[in-house]
Amino acid sequence: MKKLLLFLPMFFLLGGCYPYTEVENMDILTSVYVDKTDEDIRLGGGVANVRSFSDSMAEDPVSLISAEGETLENAIQNLYQSADHELFFGALRAVVVGEGLAKDGTERFLRYLDAQPRLRRSTAVFVTDGDLEEILEYKAINDFSAGFAADSIITTLYEEKQMRYTSIGDVMYAFSCGDAGYSVPHITVENDVMRVDGYALFTGGKMVGYTNNPSLLFFTVNGAVQRHLLGATPLITRLMTRSVTPEVQNGKLHIAARFVFAAETDSGAPVSAAQCKALEKKLQAQVEAALAYSKKIGCDYLELYKSRMAQSRADFDMEQWNALLPEMTYTVQVSVRAR
């Protein structure tokens, strides 16, 4: 009997029996969007309509909620007031930031999301210049909602090493390194098709540029894959080794980058030496263009600072890293081998 009494408290902890919230009584956010217009901050999200799973009178799987406010705090407050139930952030799949707010600064909003105890830090972040509500209303073909669709697209591309996946955790990492640069996939919906068309580039939480140069991946994703069409021959290059060595001398930054790629064809046909040469030339130009753009906008979106920190964190802390970028010089060496 004593033993039984001792284990009685266990019943209070079973499956969250107390105080539980039925799933119908939660507004489960699958995606969140935020943007800034001239006057207001617009904030909203796609709420999973859990009744539509069982109800044959099929409603949309996702309902939109939205709110506006003069400040971010007001917008958040209004969003909570416009929701039918408690907002649940644990199932969030995508955070979509409009370019208006991206250029003004996303740090406060992302830090607010990060502070939500249920939020997965691996949630994907996107930027768009399109109509946010149109993206959220996007009817996914195989997916449950726009948030899931965006996440699925970027996850598939990332697994194939063709795109970069930027999560809230990645952004928080960049914030923890001061004004470090980072890139966020840029999505758009055109002709009812959602796609990732490039990257928004950030420094210190503010969007400072845009690029669709695929060589960004060579600096940030191991084993990055790129598809090429040389003449009529489709070719694939895969990043095999990467060496990025920053050197700072007399306040001048020099980057020595070396990349080795393996080239192959889809059909398995051998890749000729001439094709390798042509690919080398193309990839070299791409990488140099990426470094030149980083230099031009003064944004380290190629994450060169990570290599510098790996050399010496103390020196990195002393250097004004972003101030070094406009005067940066670089040497790039690309070699392509047939696989």
Add this chain to the structure above:
Amino acid sequence: MERKQKDILLCIQCGVGILGFGLFSLPTAAVYFGSNFFWGYIALAAAIALAGVLLFCTVFEETVYETCKAVVPRHSTWISILYAFLYTAVTAFLFSYYAHTVQNWFLDGVPRFLIALFLAAVSLYTAAKPAQDSARLIGFVGVFVLLTVVVMRFVMLFSGDVRNLMPMFEMENAMQLPGGVLFLSGFFVLVGLLGIFRMPRKRKRRSGAAAVVFAAFLFILAAAGCISVLGPVQTAQYLDSTVLAMKNLNLSKMDFLQRGDLVFIVTWSFLILCTSTLSCQIPYRTVCAVFPHVKRGWLYGSFFLLYVLCAAVVPSEELALVLLVYTSVGTGAVILIILPIVLLLVKRRKKR
């Protein structure tokens, strides 16, 4: 064969205690002091603690009360009560810290005193059982816990960016060496205590040393995993950097670990229960030795109420951790660590 099995059981118990005490906050502390030289801080602290633990092996042939009786018979009672009181406080703050972390991360709807009630009931029940029974239970659960923890740390290490671990050493990272190493070694000594408490005399040195060496390995691995995922700055900034690092992992991308989050929660729960059980034992046995005629039921109930009350009263996780550190490796170390060493030295001198 039987002896070998028992040795493994002891090592598992040590490992569980080590993990439960330091897994959530030790990477933060090590990286706060040593940044990327965390491995050096942990290794140095372990080396210092090893000497301390080997010293303790001789002290804890019996409880502090019995050692006191041999050295200062007149004052043995109050010294032992002070020792038991402080260890009780450490355990109470540990319960409070656990109750807060469980509530913050998993059971935010459940009142904190209920979580503490559950923890205290199970831990004290197991602690009051004969040593062999609780050792078997913790040993059995511990295998699962340790294996999972080691696997998860390796997953964290290689899911992040290993460049974050570089450079392994910079002069700037050694600036806080004395303070950092002393802080961490105090922790290791407490861990070593858990490893050797109530062990047969011959095995104390072995299991105490094994506990500290194993602790050093596990914590270097845990801190490396956190740094790889979060980077040194975030690891040092956040209180529960291990849990935060887990939240960064996209487990849905890992075919073999799709429900790693569930495994993590189960392991975590076991770890907390096992550690709270181990830490309940020292004050419980000490008080039993000082007051052999006290009814066990009253003693049991008093500890139970104290632990639950403490968990309910301490208002925040940060405060619970500060109090835990203050009473164990901070000022409290004077009684928990230095007092037994002094007793040992006096006892040895008397013998000569």
